[in-house]
Amino acid sequence: MLINQDLAAFMASPVMIILGTRDDFLAPEIARAVGAVVRRDKGHVDLMVSEWQWPKTVANVRANGQLAVTFARPSDYVSYQIKGHATVVSTAAEHVALARRYMECMASTLGELGLEQRVVAPWLVDRDLVAVRLSVQEIFEQTPGARAGRLIEGQP
Amino acid sequence: MTIRLRDLAACFEGVIPSIIATAAPDGTPNISYLSHVVLVDDERVALSNQFFSKTAANVRTNPAAAVLIVDPRDGGQYRLDVTFEQTMDSGWLFEEMAVQLQATSAQIGMGEVMRLRGVDVYQVRAVHAVPSPMPGQELSSREAGLQLMAAAAVARRVSQATDVDSIIDAVLEGLREAFTFSHAMLLLKDPGGERLVTLGSRGYERSGIGSEVLVGEGIIGMAASKRRPVRVSDMSRIRRFNSAVRASSDEENRTRTIALPGMPDAMSQVALPMVAHGVLRGVLFLESSARLAFTKEDEAALAVVAMQAAAALALAEAEAGEGLAKAPSAANKHKVAGRQFRVVHHAYDDSIFIDNEYLVKGVPGRLLMHLLRIHLREGRVEFTNREIRLSEELRLPDIKDNLETRLLLLRRRLEEKAAPVQLLRIGRGRVRLEVAGPAVLEEATG
Numbered sequence: 001m002l003i004n005q006d007l008a009a010f011m012a013s014p015v016m017i018i019l020g021t022r023d024d025f026l027a028p029e030i031a032r033a034v035g036a037v038v039r040r041d042k043g044h045v046d047l048m049v050s051e052w053q054w055p056k057t058v059a060n061v062r063a064n065g066q067l068a069v070t071f072a073r074p075s076d077y078v079s080y081q082i083k084g085h086a087t088v089v090s091t092a093a094e095h096v097a098l099a100r101r102y103m104e105c106m107a108s109t110l111g112e113l114g115l116e117q118r119v120v121a122p123w124l125v126d127r128d129l130v131a132v133r134l135s136v137q138e139i140f141e142q143t144p145g146a147r148a149g150r151l152i153e154g155q156p
Numbered sequence: 157m158t159i160r161l162r163d164l165a166a167c168f169e170g171v172i173p174s175i176i177a178t179a180a181p182d183g184t185p186n187i188s189y190l191s192h193v194v195l196v197d198d199e200r201v202a203l204s205n206q207f208f209s210k211t212a213a214n215v216r217t218n219p220a221a222a223v224l225i226v227d228p229r230d231g232g233q234y235r236l237d238v239t240f241e242q243t244m245d246s247g248w249l250f251e252e253m254a255v256q257l258q259a260t261s262a263q264i265g266m267g268e269v270m271r272l273r274g275v276d277v278y279q280v281r282a283v284h285a286v287p288s289p290m291p292g293q294e295l296s297s298r299e300a301g302l303q304l305m306a307a308a309a310v311a312r313r314v315s316q317a318t319d320v321d322s323i324i325d326a327v328l329e330g331l332r333e334a335f336t337f338s339h340a341m342l343l344l345k346d347p348g349g350e351r352l353v354t355l356g357s358r359g360y361e362r363s364g365i366g367s368e369v370l371v372g373e374g375i376i377g378m379a380a381s382k383r384r385p386v387r388v389s390d391m392s393r394i395r396r397f398n399s400a401v402r403a404s405s406d407e408e409n410r411t412r413t414i415a416l417p418g419m420p421d422a423m424s425q426v427a428l429p430m431v432a433h434g435v436l437r438g439v440l441f442l443e444s445s446a447r448l449a450f451t452k453e454d455e456a457a458l459a460v461v462a463m464q465a466a467a468a469l470a471l472a473e474a475e476a477g478e479g480l481a482k483a484p485s486a487a488n489k490h491k492v493a494g495r496q497f498r499v500v501h502h503a504y505d506d507s508i509f510i511d512n513e514y515l516v517k518g519v520p521g522r523l524l525m526h527l528l529r530i531h532l533r534e535g536r537v538e539f540t541n542r543e544i545r546l547s548e549e550l551r552l553p554d555i556k557d558n559l560e561t562r563l564l565l566l567r568r569r570l571e572e573k574a575a576p577v578q579l580l581r582i583g584r585g586r587v588r589l590e591v592a593g594p595a596v597l598e599e600a601t602g
Contacts, residue, residue, distance in 0.1 A: 018224075020177035020185035028177035028185055030224045030235060053287045068177075068185040081187060119231035122288040144189070149210050 001043040001136050001155045007080060008038040011045060011071050014102070014109040015079075019047065019132070020068040021060035031057035033069070034126055035102030037095065045069070045082070045134045046089065048099040052128035061086050061132050069134060070142055074113055077144055080152075084137035091131045099126045159283040161198050164225065164234055165452045168195045169389040170256075171228035176203065178214035178221045186210045193225060194253055195452065196277065201238065204253050205274040212276070215240035221278065224286075228390075228448065233286035238278035245274045252384055259375055259386045303457035309334035310461045320472050320560045321567075321581065324356040327440065327465045332358055335454070337442050339419055343369060343376065344430075344438035344469070346518070347558050352380055352439055355565060360417035365568045366516055367414040369439075379427035379439050385455050387426040389448045409514045412507045424449035428459050430466035437466040473560050494593030497576040501525050502600045510575050520566035526550055527587075528577070528595050541585040563587060 003011075017033035031054035033047040047069060051058045061067060067086040072079035103124040110120045138154040167174070174190040188211045192204040201223065205212055215221055219240035226233050244250050254272045310330030317323040324342050331337045339359035343352035350371040354364045372381040379386045408414055422443040430438040440462040442450065450458075500509045507517035508524055515521070526549055530536055541559055544550065567579040567587075576592035 018175055018187050020179075020187040022177075022179040022183060022185050025220075026179045026181075026183060026218050027220045027237070028179045028222045030175055030177045030187070030222045064183065066179075066183050066185055068187050070187045070189070072189065077189070079189070083184060083186075118290070119228070121290050122231040122233055122286070123226075125287075125289055127289060142189075144191070 001153065003038060003040045003043060003045070003136055003139075004153075005040065007139065008040050010073075010078075010080065011036045011038050011082075013073070014105045015071045015073050016106075017047060018070045018072070019049065019054075019057055020070075021057050022064070022066060023056070023060050024063060029054075029056045029060055032123055033132070034106075034124055034129075035095075035099045036071070037098055037131075043136050045136060046095065046131045047086075047134060048091075048095055048102070048126065049130055049132050050125045050127050051130045053125045058088060058130055058132070062088050067132065067134050072142070074110060079142040079144075081140040081142040082134065082136050082138070083140070084135045086132050086134040089131050089133045091129055095131050096126070096129060099129055159234065159285060161195055161201070161236075161280060161283060164227065164283070165195060166229055166448060167225035167227050167234060168193055168201075168452070169228060169448055171390045171448065172226040172231075174226070175224040176211055176221055177224075178211050179218055180214050181217045186214055190223075192253060192257060193223065194249070194256075194275075196249065199280055200241070201236065201278050201280055202244075202249055202253065203276045203278065204257055204272055205243065205276050212243075215276070223278070231290070232288060235284045235286055236280050237282040237284075238280050241277045241279050243274045243276050249277070250275045251382065255378060255382045255384050255386055259378055259388055303335075303453045306334035307457040307460050311464050314461075314465055314468050317468065318472065319581065320355075320469055320564050323465060323468045323472055324564075327461065328356050328358045330461070331442065331458075335457075337444070337449075339422075339444065340440070340442045341417065342430075342438060342440055342465070344561050345371070345380065345436055352376065353565060354414075354416065355438075355561065355568065357417055360419075362415075362417050363568075363572055364414060364417035365572050366565060367416040369416060375425050375427045376439050376441050379429045379441075380436055383429045383431055383436060385426065385428050385459050387424075387450055387455050389424050389450070391423050391425065409509070409512070412505065412514055412517055419443050419445060421445045423447045426450040426455055426458060428455070428462035430462045430469070432463070432466035432470040435470075437469055440465065469561075473558065492591055492594050494591075495576070496594045496596055497592070498596045498598060499525070499528060499577075500598045500600050510573070510577070513573060513575075515573055515575065516566060516569045519562050520569070522550060523562060524566055524570075524577075524579075525597065527579075527589055528597055531589055531591070532595065532597065537589045537591075538582065539587050539589075541587075 019031040019033055022028045033049050035048040037046040065085045068083045070079055070081045107120055139152045141150045141152055142148055174193045176188050176190055179185050190203055194202040196202050221238050223236040223238055253275050257272050313326040313330045317326040328340055331340045341354050341357035343354050345352050352369045354367045357363050369376045371377050375386050423445055425443040428440045497511050505517050506521035508515045508521040570578050578590045580588045582588045
């Protein structure tokens with residue numbers, strides 16, 4: 001599915017990225033990602049995840065691939081949720097560099113909102129980085145309010 | 157090491173948003189940000205249900221969920237394995253969450269959007285610390301035992317106080333010394349109306365004695381109307397109700413209203429209802445310029461202090477005594493020396509101005525006029541509660557339960573304004589007027 005340009009830019013900006021997965025018994029799991037590489041033409045997004053910090057999430061993706069991701073802008077809570085099927089792919093130098101840039105950028109964005117570096121550091125971890133490649137199937141608006149949960153785009 | 161939920165109380169302060177992950181029966185995961193997660197006990201948490209309808213739908217078919225909470229002090233993350241139990245749309249927990257939600261959202265203009273639909277209660281099966289590369293930080297979390305000891309220290313002080321005046325001081329001094337909370341005020345409900353009146357405060361530039369809050373207005377008024385503690389731990393995005401109120405003598409004279417004191421940079425506030433015999437007596441309010449200044453344990457300890465103070469005040473009012481009628485002393489009509497002062501009474505709101513300075517309005521205003529009239533007529537300066545209660549002139553059907561409080565408000569306002577007339581309590585059920593000069597009473601016309 002083609003990802004529209006505005007959304008692609010939003011996903012790649014300093015937004016908080018949260019992953020939702022589940023295991024074979026439908027027990028859900030949460031993780032944070034440290035950066036997203038959007039391939040609009042291919043309709044997929046690579047999400048950088050520390051397997052050291054979030055081992056169950058990475059294991060769930062490997063096991064069944066079902067993934068939901070929210071992108072939320074911390075200043076105004078504008079957010080989107082994307083769902084689809086994901087696989088774990090090998091990280092390229094591009095991924096590692098992007099994660100590093102994302103972590104710096106995010107730390108400074110959160111700093112502007114009054115959160116100290118030592119407080120945000122546990123959320124921005126790139127140890128044992130893997131890339132989770134999500135093929136986008138559904139996009140939802142998620143900003144708190146009456147329209148939250150509305151499907152914006154979805155493929156049959 | 158097992159982590160107990162109660163050790164994570166700071167995570168439930170609503171400073172850093174919490175997150176919930178659920179899964180639909182077909183396995184599709186879903187993520188939602190949560191505005192409020194409440195710690196119910198060591199085994200349960202409650203989530204406010206406003207708009208995350210997908211979450212609500214998922215947990216009704218697959219009750220397993222994961223919740224991520226964050227300690228705002230060090231950023232530490234904790235994952236809770238939870239199982240959905242039930243939705244409640246009434247009851248104690250629902251009311252408490254509705255009040256908290258209202259307190260934090262009404263003021264940012266989202267009152268309607270954030271209306272609470274239900275409270276979803278989840279059983280917590282396990283708590284996991286998310287790995288962090290940061291060294292574990294020593295957090296100076298106050299032990300719950302300390303709050304209990306502080307509450308006991310305040311209770312001891314209050315238990316020794318015998319009248320409304322000293323009970324209020326015992327509470328405020330106790331909060332400062334035993335809890336080291338520097339900014340506090342105590343307001344009592346005016347039985348005649350839907351207002352709370354400040355009878356004492358500590359830590360503010362102005363005492364604000366006599367300032368009023370409408371029941372239902374702001375955090376203080378909300379604690380009164382809902383009869384529940386209301387606590388805010390991070391006011392950085394919340395516009396303050398009273399920020400624009402200018403506090404000056406000129407302003408008081410013009411509006412006949414005393415401004416509520418307040419910290420311009422308050423980050424944390426807590427308001428505790430004072431209830432005794434099932435009746436709301438007032439509100440105890442504290443604030444701080446620090447984030448997260450009041451923990452859940454502080455709130456619980458302060459709630460106990462507020463309730464005990466309410467009981468002590470109710471007892472003091474009931475036992476205030478009628479005062480023995482003095483043997484009719486020869487009316488000592490000696491002439492009062494000193495500078496003459498002018499007391500103007502406005503009948504429509506019973507407001508009193510002394511030498512053009514606004515003093516007080518309502519019942520305390522009427523009381524002062526009454527005492528001064530008798531003083532001028534009979535030369536008397538001592539009065540008993542009994543005669544005030546029975547006074548034909550005052551005609552106050554509602555006064556009998558709150559005479560002590562009204563006299564106290566009058567006494568403290570006279571003291572604060574350094575008025576040429578002062579009121580002294582000279583024993584059980586007796587007061588004395590001290591005048592610095594001859595009083596001239598006037599009824600304002602128009």
